[in-house]
Structure formats: C-alpha cells, structure tokens
Amino acid sequence: xxxxxxxxxxxxxxxxxxxxxxxxxxxxxxxxxxxxxxxxxxxxxxxxxxxxxxxxxxxxxxxxxxxxxxxxxxxxxxxxxxxxxxxxxxxxxxxxxxxxxxxxxxxxxxxxxx
Amino acid sequence: xxxxxxxxxxxxxxxxxxxxxxxxxxxxxxxxxxxxxxxxxxxxxxxxxxxxxxxxxxxxxxxxxxxxxxxxxxxxxxxxxxxxxxxxxxxxxxxxxxxxxxxxxxxxxxx
Numbered sequence: 001x002x003x004x005x006x007x008x009x010x011x012x013x014x015x016x017x018x019x020x021x022x023x024x025x026x027x028x029x030x031x032x033x034x035x036x037x038x039x040x041x042x043x044x045x046x047x048x049x050x051x052x053x054x055x056x057x058x059x060x061x062x063x064x065x066x067x068x069x070x071x072x073x074x075x076x077x078x079x080x081x082x083x084x085x086x087x088x089x090x091x092x093x094x095x096x097x098x099x100x101x102x103x104x105x106x107x108x109x110x111x112x113x114x
Numbered sequence: 115x116x117x118x119x120x121x122x123x124x125x126x127x128x129x130x131x132x133x134x135x136x137x138x139x140x141x142x143x144x145x146x147x148x149x150x151x152x153x154x155x156x157x158x159x160x161x162x163x164x165x166x167x168x169x170x171x172x173x174x175x176x177x178x179x180x181x182x183x184x185x186x187x188x189x190x191x192x193x194x195x196x197x198x199x200x201x202x203x204x205x206x207x208x209x210x211x212x213x214x215x216x217x218x219x220x221x222x223x224x225x
Contacts, residue, residue, distance in 0.1 A: 004156075031211065040123075042202065042217035043157075050211050058212070090156055094213070097206040100145055100164060103213050105156030 002026050006091050006106035013081040013113045021076040021109050023091030031094045032074035033058075033103070034066060036087040043090065049074055050096075081113045118203055118216035126222040133190040135219040137203030138183075144206045146179055148188050151200045151218070160188075160201075195225045 004025045013019055025032065030051045035043040035058075045058030049068040063085060065077045074093075078085060089109045095101040118139035127133050139146070145164045149157040163170045163179045163186070170177045176189040190197055203216045 033213070035215070040217065043215040045212060045214075048212055092157075092213075097211050097213060098144055100162060102147060102159035102162060103149075103157070103204070105158070107156050108154075 004091055004093055004104050004106040006089075006109050008109060009107065011109060011111050013078075013111065015082060015113060017081050018077065018079050019081065019111075020078075021089055021091070021111075022073070023075065023106060024073045025091075025093040025104070026072065027093060027104065028071070029093040029095055029104075030071070031096060032068065033092045033094075034064075034074070034076045035090045035092065036060065036085075037090060037108075038087050046076065046089075078111075081111075083113045085111065086113045087111060118205060118214060120201070120203060120216045120219040122219060123217070124220045124222075126224065127193055129193060129195055129223055129225050131193055133193050133197070133221055133223070135188050135201055135221070137186045137188070137216050139186075139203070139205045139214070139216070140184065141205070141207050141214075143181070146177075146186050147204045147206075147213075148175075148177060148186075149202045149204060149215075151202065153199070157202060190221075193221075193223045195223050197221060198223045 033048040034046040047066040052071045091106045092103040094103045121136045147162045148160045200218045204213045
C-alpha cells in the first residue's frame with residue numbers, strides 16, 4: 001500500500017519563487033494535514049482539511065495556501081518563498097481524530113529557500 | 115500554542131537498558147499517542163492511550179497517562195540499537211479535530 005505520498009522529496013527555491021507541494025493518500029481518509037518540522041520546534045500544523053472541500057488554518061499558516069482538490073489530494077502552495085520557510089514539510093492523513101485514530105505520514109519534503 | 119513538550123530533549127543509553135521519555139500537554143484530551151521518527155523519514159504511530167486509561171502495553175513499549183497532571187511517559191524496555199530515533203507524543207483534544215505534536219525526544223541507543 002502506498003499510504004501517503006508526497007512530491008517532491010527535495011527542493012531548492014530562490015527567495016520569491018513559488019511552488020506547490022503535492023500530497024495524495026489512498027486510505028480514503030477524510031482528514032488531511034500539512035506540518036512543518038524545524039529543529040527544536042517539533043511539528044507545527046500549517047493547515048488542515050477535515051473533509052473534502054474544507055480547509056482551516058493551523059498554528060503557522062502565514063505565507064502558505066492550501067487546496068483540497070478531492071478526497072485523495074491536499075496541496076500546499078508557497079506563493080513567494082522566504083528563507084524562513086526553509087523546513088521539512090510533512091503531509092498526513094487520518095480518519096476523524098475524535099474516534100481514536102492514528103495519523104499516517106508521508107516521507108516529507110525537504111525545502112531550502114536561498 | 116497547544117503543542118506539548120517532551121523531556122528530555124535528548125537521551126543516550128546503552129543497548130539493553132530501558133529508556134523513559136516524558137510528555138506534558140496543555141489541554142483536556144480525547145487520547146494521547148506516541149510516534150517514532152527515524153532520521154530522514156516520516157512519523158510512524160506506535161501506541162494510543164485513551165483519556166480514561168492509565169497504562170497500556172505493546173511489546174516492549176509501556177505508556178502511562180496521568181490526566182490530572184497532564185502528562186504521559188513512554189518506556190522502552192531492553193532497548194536495541196534499532197530503537198535509535200526521535201519520539202513524539204501527540205494529543206487529540208476532546209473538542210478539536212487536530213493532532214498536536216510535542217517537541218520530541220531524540221533517543222540514541224549505543225550498541
């Protein structure tokens with residue numbers, strides 16, 4: 001089973017460039033999430049989507065936009081990349097978190113903004 | 115921020131020893147989970163404990179939960195070099211629909 005698939009795995013951007021991180025899951029989950037991971041900061045939620053057609057801001061949404069294209073896919077867009085957005089980005093999916101379910105993670109995208 | 119915190123930030127032990135890491139959180143929870151992250155990889159779920167449970171076991175893992183102190187601990191017994199990884203706790207609030215992750219404990223098991 002593929003689980004959660006993220007593309008690309010690595011990316012280097014120049015300041016001001018834009019890019020979209022892609023995420024797809026094949027587990028028929030309603031909920032999907034984008035996190036960023038920085039040293040010493042753990043995982044911080046950027047945006048999440050509780051169901052197809054809905055998105056909500058997490059803890060650190062500034063500088064990002066998301067699209068829940070369909071039930072399978074949830075993309076994260078950086079419109080004008082900044083060095084502060086250098087990070088490792090993880091997509092995750094789950095059933096409704098309120099029903100004792102676990103989150104499944106992709107392998108991550110390592111983004112460097114120069 | 116509703117992010118939890120793990121303690122210690124880093125832990126180094128000899129193979130065969132037990133490893134204990136702690137998690138503190140801030141809100142009322144539905145459940146608490148522990149995840150493992152190998153270097154350069156995504157997080158993998160280890161174990162879930164519900165808010166009405168006090169202790170849970172899974173293989174060499176033992177998790178305790180004290181909701182009055184808003185804290186949890188993860189014990190890995192008879193550690194192996196392959197247990198070297200970062201470990202994160204995550205909480206799901208009883209009113210929310212998100213997972214809140216802690217800052218992680220980096221465990222090194224020396225062969």
